[in-house]
Amino acid sequence: MRKIFNKKIGILVFSLVCAGFLNAKPVRSEDEALRLVQNSIIKHRFGGNQGTKCMRFYVDETAEEFEIDVRSNNAKCGGDPSVEPRLFSYTVNKITGELATDNFSYAEDQGIDWEGDFLPID
Template sequence: MKRIFNKKIGVLIFSLVCAGLANAAPVRNADEAVELVEESIINHGFGGNQGTECMKFYVDETDDEFEIDVHSDNEKCGGDSSVEPRLFSYTVNKETGELATDNMSYAEDQGVDWEGDFLPID
């Protein structure tokens, strides 16, 4: 029984490592980072029926990652055009392409008591 259990754990770890390597893709520039963020927003329904149409993306870059603030595009989609409230942010790891977000509704969906922390997201 113990040997079977160890094999199962070994297979699980191997599968996770392989999956991580298969998804690890360097992000070369800000445009690629924003594209990954847009895909994640659409996949998770953060933009509702409009997707990312009513969002603006502001990018900052460090040595290790792209930091992307997602704002409401009030000028394009109604509301006060002089105001662009921040909705949430993402980080995109340059080396692996891994994403993290501080989106409060995502944290709640994950059962996390949100305190503004960035959580990994696919």
């Protein structure tokens, strides 16, 4: 009886892992990663009514993910043009396409006591 139970658990875990890979949408390029981040910013209204118009994006790439810093575009939208304050950052997993952000207002909206960690975001 115990072997049957362990086998069922093994099959269940294997099925869940496979289902996760089937639903994963790999991100193959910097442009794809930027598009996902911009859509997330608009969806969560991080840029207010201006969306991403007054934002500048800086991308770094590692083997596992794209790391995107979002900064204020002061030259385009007012303020000191020699300064581009960092607003928040995102990571985009290359294999799954999952996003995470360290946006303070997002953590606050989720009721999370933010400590600078990256939180999953859709």
